[in-house]
Amino acid sequence: MDFDILEYQKRLEKTKRSMEAKGIEVLLITDPANMNYLSGYDAWSFYVHQMLIVIIDEPQPIWIGRYMDAPGAKAKTWMYDENTMAYPDYYVQSMEYHPMEFIAEILEQIGQGNRSIGVEKEQYYFTAKAFDVLKEKLPNATFKDATSLVNWVRIIKSPQEIEYIRRAARIAEQAMTAGLNSIHTGSRECDAAASIFFELVRGTEEHGGDYPSIVPMLPTGENTSTPHLTWSDQYFKEDHSVIVELAGCYKRYHCPLARTAHIGQPSEKLERLAEIVAEGIDEVMSIVKPGVVLEELEEAWRKATRRYGIEKESRLGYSMGLNYPPDWGEHTASIRKGDHTILQPDMTFHFIPGIWLDHYGLEMSESFRVTNTGVEMFTNYPRELLIQSPFKMPDGSDGIIS
Amino acid sequence: MDFDILEYQKRLEKTKRSMEAKGIEVLLITDPANMNYLSGYDAWSFYVHQMLIVIIDEPQPIWIGRYMDAPGAKAKTWMYDENTMAYPDYYVQSMEYHPMEFIAEILEQIGQGNRSIGVEKEQYYFTAKAFDVLKEKLPNATFKDATSLVNWVRIIKSPQEIEYIRRAARIAEQAMTAGLNSIHTGSRECDAAASIFFELVRGTEEHGGDYPSIVPMLPTGENTSTPHLTWSDQYFKEDHSVIVELAGCYKRYHCPLARTAHIGQPSEKLERLAEIVAEGIDEVMSIVKPGVVLEELEEAWRKATRRYGIEKESRLGYSMGLNYPPDWGEHTASIRKGDHTILQPDMTFHFIPGIWLDHYGLEMSESFRVTNTGVEMFTNYPRELLIQSPFKMPDGSDGIIS
Numbered sequence: 001m002d003f004d005i006l007e008y009q010k011r012l013e014k015t016k017r018s019m020e021a022k023g024i025e026v027l028l029i030t031d032p033a034n035m036n037y038l039s040g041y042d043a044w045s046f047y048v049h050q051m052l053i054v055i056i057d058e059p060q061p062i063w064i065g066r067y068m069d070a071p072g073a074k075a076k077t078w079m080y081d082e083n084t085m086a087y088p089d090y091y092v093q094s095m096e097y098h099p100m101e102f103i104a105e106i107l108e109q110i111g112q113g114n115r116s117i118g119v120e121k122e123q124y125y126f127t128a129k130a131f132d133v134l135k136e137k138l139p140n141a142t143f144k145d146a147t148s149l150v151n152w153v154r155i156i157k158s159p160q161e162i163e164y165i166r167r168a169a170r171i172a173e174q175a176m177t178a179g180l181n182s183i184h185t186g187s188r189e190c191d192a193a194a195s196i197f198f199e200l201v202r203g204t205e206e207h208g209g210d211y212p213s214i215v216p217m218l219p220t221g222e223n224t225s226t227p228h229l230t231w232s233d234q235y236f237k238e239d240h241s242v243i244v245e246l247a248g249c250y251k252r253y254h255c256p257l258a259r260t261a262h263i264g265q266p267s268e269k270l271e272r273l274a275e276i277v278a279e280g281i282d283e284v285m286s287i288v289k290p291g292v293v294l295e296e297l298e299e300a301w302r303k304a305t306r307r308y309g310i311e312k313e314s315r316l317g318y319s320m321g322l323n324y325p326p327d328w329g330e331h332t333a334s335i336r337k338g339d340h341t342i343l344q345p346d347m348t349f350h351f352i353p354g355i356w357l358d359h360y361g362l363e364m365s366e367s368f369r370v371t372n373t374g375v376e377m378f379t380n381y382p383r384e385l386l387i388q389s390p391f392k393m394p395d396g397s398d399g400i401i402s
Numbered sequence: 403m404d405f406d407i408l409e410y411q412k413r414l415e416k417t418k419r420s421m422e423a424k425g426i427e428v429l430l431i432t433d434p435a436n437m438n439y440l441s442g443y444d445a446w447s448f449y450v451h452q453m454l455i456v457i458i459d460e461p462q463p464i465w466i467g468r469y470m471d472a473p474g475a476k477a478k479t480w481m482y483d484e485n486t487m488a489y490p491d492y493y494v495q496s497m498e499y500h501p502m503e504f505i506a507e508i509l510e511q512i513g514q515g516n517r518s519i520g521v522e523k524e525q526y527y528f529t530a531k532a533f534d535v536l537k538e539k540l541p542n543a544t545f546k547d548a549t550s551l552v553n554w555v556r557i558i559k560s561p562q563e564i565e566y567i568r569r570a571a572r573i574a575e576q577a578m579t580a581g582l583n584s585i586h587t588g589s590r591e592c593d594a595a596a597s598i599f600f601e602l603v604r605g606t607e608e609h610g611g612d613y614p615s616i617v618p619m620l621p622t623g624e625n626t627s628t629p630h631l632t633w634s635d636q637y638f639k640e641d642h643s644v645i646v647e648l649a650g651c652y653k654r655y656h657c658p659l660a661r662t663a664h665i666g667q668p669s670e671k672l673e674r675l676a677e678i679v680a681e682g683i684d685e686v687m688s689i690v691k692p693g694v695v696l697e698e699l700e701e702a703w704r705k706a707t708r709r710y711g712i713e714k715e716s717r718l719g720y721s722m723g724l725n726y727p728p729d730w731g732e733h734t735a736s737i738r739k740g741d742h743t744i745l746q747p748d749m750t751f752h753f754i755p756g757i758w759l760d761h762y763g764l765e766m767s768e769s770f771r772v773t774n775t776g777v778e779m780f781t782n783y784p785r786e787l788l789i790q791s792p793f794k795m796p797d798g799s800d801g802i803i804s
Contacts, residue, residue, distance in 0.1 A: 042631070042632070043628075043630040043631050043632065044616055044617060044619065044630045044631075044632055044728070045630040046728055047526075047616070047728040047729035047731075067715065067716065068628065068629055068630075068716055068756075068758055069628065069629075069630055070628075071627050071628040071758075072625070072628040072630060072631045075624075075625070075628070075631075076631070088715065089715050089716035089717060089738075090738070090740070092716075092717065092736075093720070093731065093733050093736065094736075095550075098524075119530065121529060121530040121531035121534065122500075122529050122530075122531040122532075123529060124449075124526050124527060124529070125526060126529060126530055127523060127524050127525060127526070127528060127529070127530065128521065128523040128524075128528050128529065128530050128532065128533035129523035129524040129547070129549065130524075130530065131530035131533075132523065145531070147531065148497075188610055189610070190603055190604055190605055190610030190611055190612075191604055191610075193603045193613075194599070194600045194601075194602075194603035194604035194611070195600070197596070197599040197600060197602075197603050198596045198597070198599060198600040199596075200596075200599075201592055201595045201596035201599050201633075202592055202593055202596035203592055203635065207635060208590055208591070208592030208593075208633070208634065208635025209592055209596070209635075210592075210632070211595075211617045211632065214446055214449070215446060215613045217446065222477075223474075223477070225473050226445075226470065226471065226472075226473040226474035226477070227470055227471075228445040228446045228447040228470075228471055228474060229444070229445050229446075229474050229477075229478070230444070230445065230446055230612070230613065231603075231610070232610065233605060233609060233610025233611075313469065313490065313491050314469065314470055314491040314494075315491060315494065318495070325727045325728055326446070326448055326449040326727055326728075327449035329449075329495065331495050334494075334495065334496075336491075336492070338492070354470075356470055356473075
C-alpha cells in the first residue's frame with residue numbers, strides 16, 4: 001500500500017466528521033481520486049462504474065466495481081476482502097442493465113436504502129443516468145449533494161503526501177528539460193511530447209513515474225494564444241514560441257510545471273511579458289503564508305501586473321495533488337477573486353498565471369506548498385522565457401542558448 | 403482540419419436523421435468524441451463543461467465552452483466563427499455558478515428552450531448536476547435520453563477514418579516491440595511503460611502519434627489475474643508474465659493491441675492457454691463478414707474454447723475508433739451473448755478475449771475491420787505467447803528469444 005493503514009483510517013475519520021456535519025449517513029464516492037484517498041484503490045477502471053461506500057457507523061468502506069477489477073481492489077485496498085463486491089460483466093456499457101441497479105440492491109440489502117445518502121453530483125464519473133437510476137431504485141433514500149466533500153478533506157496534505165509531490169517535482173523538472181531539448185526545427189511537436197512522456201513515466205532512478213492526469217500540452221506558434229490544444233506532427237519553426245505545460249506524477253500525486261520557450265530570437269514584447277510574469281510570481285509568492293486569504297494572492301498579482309497593462313480574466317491557480325484524468329486540479333480552492341479560503345500549512349497549489357493574447361501567449365507556473373511560516377517551491381526551474389537555438393546543438397544534447 | 407468539410411456535413415446529416423427518428427429537435431452533445439466527430443474540435447478541455455449543440459433545422463452546430471478554449475474551437479472546427487460561444491471563467495469549477503446556467507440561457511435566447519432536447523445521460527462528462535441545472539433552467543423543454551445516438555452514427559467508418567486506424571496500427575506494432583524489448587530483469591515496469599509511451603507519441607516518421615485514451619497497461623506476475631492495474635516501479639522478475647495492452651492512436655483514432663510475454667521459460671499450462679486463445683481467435687476471425695450477428699462471434703469463441711475447459715464471463719470485445727480518455731471503446735456494440743448488432747462493412751472492433759484466472763492471466767487481442775467479404779486485421783503481430791530472455795541481450799537490442 002502507498003500509505004500506512006493508520007493514515008487511511010485518519011482520512012476516513014475526517015470524512016465521517018464532515019458527513020456528520022452535513023447530515024449524510026451514507027456517502028457514495030465515485031471520484032477515483034477520492035476512492036483512492038480513502039481506500040488505496042488505484043487502477044484504470046474508472047471508465048466503468050465503480051464506487052466506494054462510506055457508512056457513518058461502519059468501520060470500513062465497501063468497494064463495488066466490475067467483476068474483473070475486484071482482485072485488483074482486494075490487492076490494493078486496506079479493507080477486508082469481504083468489503084469488496086463486484087457486479088457481473090453484463091452490466092458493462094449495456095443498453096439494458098445499469099451498474100447502479102446492482103449497487104442500489106446492495107444498499108437495500110445491507111439496510112442503507114432509507115438513509116440520508118450523499119452523492120458527488122458534479123463529478124466526471126457520476127453520470128446523469130447513474131443518479132436517475134439510484135433515485136428510482138432507492139425511493140426511500142434522501143439524496144444530498146456531497147460534491148467535493150472528500151476533496152476538501154484532501155486539501156491539507158500529510159508529510160507522506162508532500163514527500164510524494166516532491167518526488168513528482170524531480171520528475172517534472174527532468175521532463176521539462178527533455179522537452180526543451182527536443183524543441184528545435186529538426187523535430188516535430190510529437191517528438192518533443194514523446195520525450196516528455198518518456199521522462200514522466202520512467203521517473204527517476206529511485207522513484208518511477210506515474211501517468212499524469214493531463215497529457216503534456218505544447219501549444220506552438222499562433223496556438224500559444226489558446227492553452228488546451230495538444231501536439232501535432234508538424235515540425236517546429238524558427239521564431240515560434242512553444243508553451244510546455246506538464247506535471248510530474250508519483251503514485252497519482254502531481255507536481256505541475258509550465259514554461260514558455262522561444263525558438264530563435266524572441267520579440268522584445270515577449271521578453272518583456274516574461275519579465276512581468278516572473279515579477280508577478282515573485283510578488284505573489286512573497287506573501288504566501290498561513291492566514292492569508294486566497295483572493296489576496298489574486299489581488300497581489302493584479303497589483304503587480306496592472307501597472308504594465310496586463311489583465312487576466314481567468315483564475316490564477318488551484319489546489320492540486322492526487323488525481324486521475326482528465327484533471328490534476330483538486331476542484332476545491334481556486335486562486336481568484338471571491339475565493340475566501342484561508343491558507344493553512346500543507347495546502348498545495350499550482351500557481352499558473354497564463355497570459356493568452358490575440359496571437360501569442362505565455363505560461364510560466366510554480367507549484368508550491370504553504371509552510372508554517374511561508375512557502376516551499378516544489379520545483380527549481382529558471383523562471384524566465386527559455387530561448388532555444390533553432391538548430392540542434394552539434395553534440396545533440398541541448399538546444400537551450402540562454 | 404482532419405477531414406474534408408463534406409465529411410463533417412455528411413456526419414451531421416446522418417445525426418439529424420437519427421434525431422428525427424427519435425423525436426429530438428435539439429441535441430446537446432457533451433461526449434468529446436462526438437463533439438470532435440461532428441465539428442472537428444480536438445483539445446484537452448473536456449475537464450471543464452463544454453457542448454456542441456445540433457439543432458435539427460439549423461445548418462451548423464454551435465460550440466459552447468470556456469472562454470480560453472474558444473480560439474481553439476474557432477481554429478479547429480469547420481463552422482463559422484460566430485457559432486463559437488464562450489462562458490466566462492468564473493463558471494469554472496465554482497461552488498456558486500454552473501456552466502449549464504449559461505448554456506440554458508443561450509438556448510432560451512435562440513428560441514430552443516421549449517423544444518424536445520436530447521442529452522447524453524450516460525456519458526462521462528455530463529454530470530448529474532449538469533442535468534439537474536438544465537432541467538431547472540429550461541422548465542419548458544422536454545428532455546430525452548440521447549445516450550450513444552452519435553456513437554451509433556460513428557459505427558460505420560469512412561475510408562479516411564479507416565486510413566487513420568491503419569496508421570494507428572503501425573504505431574501500435576512499433577510500441578509493442580519497444581515495450582517487449584524493455585521487459586527483462588534489468589528494467590522496471592515504469593521503464594517499459596516509458597518506452598511504450600515514447601513510441602506511441604512519437605509515431606512513425608510519416609505520421610506522428612496522438613495520446614491513447616487509456617494508458618498502456620502492463621500487469622505483471624500475480625497481477626496478470628486482474629487487467630486494469632497500471633505499472634509500478636518494481637523490477638521485472640524471472641518467471642513472471644507480463645500482459646501488455648496498448649493502443650496506437652492517430653488523430654484520436656485508435657488501434658488497440660494486446661499480447662502476453664513471459665520472462666524466461668513459461669509453464670506448459672501457460673503455453674497451452676496461449677495456443678487455445680490463438681486458435682479461438684483464428685476461429686472467430688474466420689467467420690467475420692457482413693451479415694453475421696455479433697453474438698455469433700461469441701458463440702464461435704465459446705465453441706472453440708469450451709472443449710479445453712475455458713470459460714469466459716466478460717465480453718470479448720467492442721466497437722472502437724475515435725475516442726478520448728478514459729476509454730477507447732465506442733460504447734455501442736459489444737461482442738457478447740445477447741448483442742444482435744449485424745456486422746456491416748467498415749465496422750471496426752477490438753477483439754480481446756482476456757483470460758484472467760486465479761493467479762495468472764493471458765491477453766492476446768486483434769483489432770479488425772469488417773470488409774465487403776470478410777475481415778481485415780489492422781495489426782500484424784505474432785499471435786503467440788512471447789517469451790522474453792530474462793536478461794538484456796548483449797547488444798542491448800532485443801530480449802525476445804522466441
